Amino acid sequence: MTKSSLLGLVPLLALAGQVQAHEIATESDPAVHASFDIVDTRVTTEGDEVVFAVKVRGEAGDSKPDPRGEFAGSEVYAYVWPTSIDSGDIGFDAGQGIVAMAVTFHPDFDDAAYGGTNRHIWHPHWVVLVEDAACGGGLTVKDIPAGTTVKTPPTWPKVPILIDSPDYPLDFTTDTVEIRVPLAAVSTLAGASFDGVTAGLKVNANLHAPLLCVDNVFKTASGDLSLPGKVMPAD
Structure with a gap:
């Protein structure tokens, strides 16, 4: 896969309020691996849930990183929905960075809540x-410096980065990844905007900040991380 970066695109998040689309339709790109080639991204509300969904050209979840056999230098593959939600609305301190829902697979380590195991399954996270x-992709999951006390949600997996490991229902249906989040889990959702990204992340081989880099951006739904989608009730 061609390596690409989001660095320089983040300032476009300032335009997140100028949203017009209910969803983000994206042309397929044969240069992108089919299981990561985003063609449709949406975030909708259905009853008391908010549904994050992404459709790809190929089979969703088909491609997984090879096991390395150790934590340092290990890889993570992810389907990611960057949003305009504030970090304070998901249990962290406010104003910490870009809040994203992510569905990830990493065969070399566990980061489930309460010491659980999740290294061999696709599973959800909130990340900042x-x-x-x-970082090769221009972004990192925000580090928690040693000796620093920060606000964390109950399902924070006790690792030194701003990541949460809630147990939300997750479904892979051929070409679509879908995750259902209780509306009550997000303090403010009205007017939120979103984008879609597929990416590879990597644990720093030296195990120091930045600990978990976005190493390779496979595809961005909008093309420019401008968060053009708007959270709306499902049709």
Whole structure:
């Protein structure tokens, strides 16, 4: 897969309020692996749930990173929905970075809540992303510096980054990834905007900040991380 970066696109998040689309339709790209070639991205409300969904050209979840056999340098594949939601609305301190829902697979480590196991299955996370030129993709999951006390949600997996490991229902249906989040889990959702990204992340081989980099951006639904989608009730 061709390596690409989101660095320099993050300032476009300032345009997140100028949203017009209910969903994001994206032309397929044969240069992108079919299981990560986004063609439709949406975030909708259905009753008391908010549904994050992405459709790809191929079979969703078909491609997984090869096991490395150790934590340092290990890889993560992810379907990601960057949003305009504030980090304070998902249990962290406010204003910490880009809040994203992510569905991930990583065969070399566990990061489930309460010490659970999740290394061999696709599973959901909330993550807070910030710009970092040290990362190949231009972003990292925000580090928690040693000795720092920060606000974390109950299902934070006790790792030194802003990541949450809630147990939300997840479904892979041929070409679509879908995750259902209780509306009550997000303090403010009205007017929220979103985008879609497929990416590979990597644990720093030196195990120091940045710990978990966005290493390779496979595809961005909008093309420019401008968050053109708007959370609306399902049709």
